[in-house]
Amino acid sequence: DGNIKGLSDIIKACLDIENKINDTISPQPDYVLEPNEVNKTIKLIVKSGLQKPYLYKSKAYKRNDSATIEVDTLEFSRLVLEGKNISFEELPYKDQNLTFHFLEEQLEKSIQINSFNLDTLKTL
Template sequence: MEREGKHLEYKVAPLKSYLKTVSTFANYGTGRLVFGVSDERQVIGVENPERTALNLENQINDNILPSPDYTISIDAQNLITLTVRKGRNTPYCYKGTAYKRNDSSTVAVSDYEYRNLVMQGSSVTFSELPLFRNWRTEFFLFQPSVQHTAGDTAGFSGYFHYTGNLQSGSRIHK
């Protein structure tokens, strides 16, 4: 049997903590949870697998927002395999928190990672984010640095003229 890792986790039974792993796989990459396997990777199966699979489906639909893309299958040994595919509408959250895998453990994402997930789900890159309106930036704040680097030959200090508050579409004119 395969070793647990970033995209595979074994569980004896579906305790609610597995929903953190569902969040992880939907946010960061397709993965599988296999229920009915002990910590020593021994197959023990799941009692009443059809009812357990229905409970899994209800718990995922009721607790993960937005709803992830997943499939549930039952094999001849009464193992339940839950396959969660990476989603496009990140972040996928359980109880308001998004999760990630660190090797074989599941942990909450940082604020930075959460913001990245929000941008991914919005199909926006950092460079496409709009500038803050009324963000006051005046050329004279960085003019001495430019003059020092370029030199002030031929009256460089009067070369640029800044108009208004820097907003999306604002320009520094010659």
């Protein structure tokens, strides 16, 4: 009915919550439990961390509208990269023999650039 019921033992409840978090989530999230003796409630404040993804029982989850769902392999990879503060574009490519020959050909055809060099790339 919207009334706060409260907990019978908020100190024990805080310890239970802390143990559940410590036992099931890795890496350890940065959180604070604030017990309120007046209405016998506990406020859980979780700060956004840098060590993403955070795993619950070795699985990563995300909110999808009003549901919590396990992330797929691609989303998990994105979360790992986000946690390392890098993007897919910054990952090293296995075959490092990369050239701009196709770009050079297209520039010669479309805008008649005859001299394709580092200055041309910087201008682009």
